[in-house]
Amino acid sequence: MPSPDHPVPDRADGVVRFLLDGEVHSVRDVDPNTTVLEYLREHLRKTGTKEGCAEGDCGACTVVVGELEGEGVRLRAINSCIQFLPTLDGKELFTVESLRGRDGSLHPVQRALVDCHGSQCGFCTPGFVMSLFALYKTEAAPSRRRIHDVLAGNLCRCTGYRPIVDAACKMYEYGAADGGDWLRRPCAGGAPGGEADPEETARTDRLRGIRRRGALTYSGPAPGGGRRTFFAPRDLSELAALRQSHPDAFLLAGGTDVGLWVTKGHRELDAVIYLGNVAELRRLAVTPSHIEVGAGVTVTDAQDVIGRHYPDMGEMYRRFASPPIRNAATLGGNVANGSPIGDSMPGLIALGSTLVLRRGEETRELPLDEFYLAYQKTALEPGELVERVRIPLADPASRFGMYKVSKRFDQDISAVCGAYRIRLGEDGRARDVRICYGGMAAIPKRASGCERELEGRPWSEATLAGALAALDRDYTPIRDMRASADYRRLVARNLLRKFFFETSGFAGETRVIDHGGAADG
Ligand SMILES: Cc1cc2nc3c(=O)[nH]c(=O)nc-3n(C[C@H](O)[C@H](O)[C@H](O)COP(=O)(O)OP(=O)(O)OC[C@H]3O[C@@H](n4cnc5c(N)ncnc54)[C@H](O)[C@@H]3O)c2cc1C
Ligand code: FES
Ligand code: FES
Known part of the structure; x- marks a missing residue:
């Protein structure tokens, strides 16, 4: 033993x-x-x-x-x-x-x-x-x-x-x-300071006994012949070396996307580099200006910290998949997978988050809204990986809102997810406006026309009307089994309205039901 x-x-x-x-x-x-x-x-x-x-x-x-x-x-x-x-x-x-x-x-x-x-x-x-x-x-x-x-x-x-x-x-x-x-x-x-449970201590010791100090290199037979390899490095330098020596290996984090490639897509992963044991990728820290979330931090752990600073994002994560998925899924995997209906991205982009990308010993920082180039195509270069996500902390004058709309409350991916960040000056004007939607385009995409329409204007219903019209022009929504394009357009408009009412003092007093149709700007 x-x-x-x-x-x-x-x-x-x-x-x-x-x-x-x-x-x-x-x-x-x-x-x-x-x-x-x-x-x-x-x-x-x-x-x-x-x-x-x-x-x-x-x-x-x-x-x-x-x-x-x-x-x-x-x-x-x-x-x-x-x-x-x-x-x-x-x-x-x-x-x-x-x-x-x-x-x-x-x-x-x-x-x-x-x-x-x-x-x-x-x-x-x-x-x-x-x-x-x-x-x-x-x-x-x-x-x-x-x-x-x-x-x-x-x-x-x-x-x-x-x-x-x-x-x-x-x-x-x-x-x-x-x-x-x-x-x-x-x-x-x-209860702090309580007696240690001897049985639990023994179990912990047994686990320490099988703890590996270096990387795992495991190989086994592929059903059709040949062998497959699974690498599990423990730190960034081991990871960098493996990335260089095995440029075609698939990166695996929580596996909640990759697992389905195998069980549903019947893909064969001949070489995998597992990120789940890389200590640096699992770091989560709050600095005076940012929440720094290592790419290997699970959604469960990110949810706690991000939710403390941005309750709407915490609420979104409560509805992100299910606890067993969130316990495995990582923030880095969600961002790197780059699904147009992935839930983290609208909020992260509206907050002005950046990614630290690493290749070997080199790192670069890229705004998240520049990371997505086209459907499932990102700015990651060969050999590069997401090291961490940097989320700016809220300044007291800014307002942030985020809403997920899906067919089921739990365990369902968004039909539309909208996220909004504005700074309200003492003059009542909206500044530093950032709006991003998921489910409205082939990538998580900012509503740049709508943002321009709001920037520097009074945060009023008249301004909102113009912004809604601009929002219609910003997207040609996708249509799939989750929702029609018209439904998505309508929801996107109403979510912006919701954010407006919640941040302009009208919350709870006004109910607007928009049955869609022509832009009502
Ligand atoms: C039942 C179910 C429900 C789901 N519900 C939701 C939901 O509500 N909202 C939502 O947004 N998503 C949902 N998902 C999708 C999935 O859980 C997320 O996208 C998750 O965050 C992926 O993270 P992961 O660690 O599991 O990634 P993995 O599956 O390990 O990897 C995903 C992709 O990212 C790449 N990758 C991973 N880490 C890095 C890195 N550090 N650098 C570069 N590339 C990397 C991998 O190579 C792969 O291409 C759901 C999935 C399932 C199975
Ligand atoms: S069999 Fe695993 S979640 Fe359904
Ligand atoms: S007890 Fe199994 S589906 Fe309800």
Whole structure:
């Protein structure tokens, strides 16, 4: 058994090691494109974890991953169907089978679900159990709203959510009464200075024992012959060297886009460079002028900090995919993927954010609104990657608003997302106007005509009328399964109106329903 004093010989040994049910599990010679779900079901025959959609949407495949962070271990629910197996290296994996008591008894989460009649089909249930297990171990007294948010990525189409949410409230009662092993003890609420839990300390030590100091280079057979390689550097200099020696390798961050290339697009990734362990990319800092978000910071972590400074963006991130997706997805991946309906970009562009791009030892800074050149084409040069996103802090005279409109409240990508930033001078005029929409063009794009129309003018309904007309001219909206072009145009107008009413003192007093048609400027 490895320990902190006798770590597993690591370096370039080409073996993926993670903890499964408390034991070190080693993987050799398995295709690196294998997902965690495939591995569990088809290699280990652990079939408790289910496959519903294989694209991160339904939550049937939810598992929990533990990772060393600071002095302890952080647990997060993720979707195993789009997570590649080698990303588990150095982590701990919990599946629904892990929760079974030594005497075969149910876990408090499972008992609560049974007692509250929270399961009918049973197929979606392991996913619910695992999302609730992550909650049970990390939060002491979640509100019903919080429970709804936590379950946003788990779909149930038969019992309805009420009994499941009831179970989430009740699960803590059993844990407190039972005591039992560490898995069964609910989160204590993080009382500072409390006694360390010996079982938890032992688990943390086991994880330290498999922590790798250098890069992982793992290779495994491709189904059609040949071999594939998965590189996981730990710092920027290792990453830069790998980028140079393997210019054709795909960059992988959270895999919530890339995973679907494989599970849905059937693409074959012969060489992958995983960014998830690169320490510098995971840094998140607030300086006197900026929020500096490393490209490898997850959306969950970025959401907390950005939301503190820009509550509308925090609210948008609450509706960005689901918690398991946000726990894996990174801000850098969202920006680099460059989808015209990606949710971070409108807000980041309206705020005047910049990107720090890196190639080898060289870096350059580029305004985010200059990064997108055409549909899925960015200004990234060969060998370059996004190192971090720099978001200016708000100045007290500026107003910022951001709104996401999608068919479903949770777990849905935007039809339209609008973001607005103005500075209101003492003379009541709008200055430094920046407006950006997602879902309105082939790229996240500023409404430059509308901005010009507003710049320096009184922030009034008369000015707004001209701005709305200009907005119509700024875009030829896209049309797809999410929304028609007319719908998008109408929503874009009404979101600008909403921002105007919220920032001009009219909020709550005026309701405007625009049924579209000709520009009413
Ligand atoms: C079910 C589901 C729901 C979703 N909902 C939303 C949503 O509501 N809103 C939304 O905006 N998106 C959504 N997405 C899309 C996705 O989650 C985001 O785009 C996410 O931020 C991608 O980040 P990632 O770390 O997973 O990127 P990955 O999938 O790892 O990578 C995405 C792309 O970026 C490149 N890349 C990653 N990091 C870097 C870097 N540092 N430098 C250069 N290139 C890099 C990769 O090579 C790849 O081309 C959803 C996806 C799923 C599966
Ligand atoms: S199988 Fe549906 S989210 Fe993974
Ligand atoms: S219990 Fe499975 S869909 Fe509702």
